[in-house]
Amino acid sequence: MTVxxxxxxxxxxxxxxxxxxxxxxxxxxxxxxLMYVQDVDDLGxxxxxxxxxxxxxxLVRWEYVLTLxxxxxxxxxxxxxx
Amino acid sequence: xxxxxxGVRTSIADWKAAQSASPEELPTLSPPQQETARRLHxxxxxxxxxxxxxxxxxxKLLQKTERFARWLQGLLRGKAAGTEIKTVVLNTWDGxxxxxxxxxxxxxxxxxxxxxxxxxxEGGLRDAEQRLSHVLDLVLSxxxxx
Numbered sequence: 001m002t003v004x005x006x007x008x009x010x011x012x013x014x015x016x017x018x019x020x021x022x023x024x025x026x027x028x029x030x031x032x033x034l035m036y037v038q039d040v041d042d043l044g045x046x047x048x049x050x051x052x053x054x055x056x057x058x059l060v061r062w063e064y065v066l067t068l069x070x071x072x073x074x075x076x077x078x079x080x081x082x
Numbered sequence: 083x084x085x086x087x088x089g090v091r092t093s094i095a096d097w098k099a100a101q102s103a104s105p106e107e108l109p110t111l112s113p114p115q116q117e118t119a120r121r122l123h124x125x126x127x128x129x130x131x132x133x134x135x136x137x138x139x140x141x142k143l144l145q146k147t148e149r150f151a152r153w154l155q156g157l158l159r160g161k162a163a164g165t166e167i168k169t170v171v172l173n174t175w176d177g178x179x180x181x182x183x184x185x186x187x188x189x190x191x192x193x194x195x196x197x198x199x200x201x202x203x204e205g206g207l208r209d210a211e212q213r214l215s216h217v218l219d220l221v222l223s224x225x226x227x228x
Contacts, residue, residue, distance in 0.1 A: 001175045005091050007132040009122045031123020034132060036097045048094075050101070069122060070090070077086035078144060080151065 004039050009069040016064025023058060025049055032069060035060070083167045085151050087143045089174035090136040100135035109133050147172045150179060150199050157215060158183075162222050165190075172196065183221075192221045 009032035012020065020027050027033045035047040044061040092100075108130040111119065119129040151170040158165055165185040173180055179199060183190040194217060201210035 002177070005093065007092060007097065007135065009124060028123050028125075034122075034124045034128045036092070036094075036135075038094065048097070055098070072089065077084055078148070080083045080085060080148060 002040060003037050003045070003068060003070070005037070006070055007034060007036050009033070010035050010045070010060065011066045011069070012060070012064050013066050016060065019064060020060075025058070083151060083155070083169070085144065085147045085170045087140055087147060087172045087174065090140065091143065091174040092135040092139045093142070096138040097135045099138065100131045103131065103134060107134065109137065143172055143174070146199070146203070147179070149203065153202070154181065154218075157218060161218060165222070190221060192217065
């Protein structure tokens, strides 16, 4: 299963929250951080963040991630004539 | 024939478009969605932008699935008249199309890489067409059942 190209709610540990604040990312005081994951690898989640000049790609290392939450079962079916 | 998409996957383009959508364009969250956003401590606006991006991408993925299903149907007519496609599902978790045929009153199931189908439609590669045709030949001759 891949979480790339999905918007996920990321629960970070305290170090992760501090790192994101150091990286000048605005995060809520508590709870999850909603992030668009562009790619995933052994290092962690590569997410998009909006900066003043452009969108940037930020690495959220796995060691900072407590858990991820995103909808799993959404499916849409369409009937077609043969 | 029924087509569907499993899982919510969002392209970068749709995600970016949703980020810059005006508040009027955002979908109204259902009460369960509002409850989920609240429990995650995520703003309803951010959650709605995520839902909008997912909705846009899902439509495109459904269109791709339909296009592949119709292409497959044409290929099948030439190879095995009387065999019908029952379902084509794009499983976004595995990046596979899952196809169920109905042949001689029995279901036949097989899977195809989404990348291969992308090669077919985006590049029009003869190699991709040959490989898909080969997959179908194998399925029809061996009868992998669901």
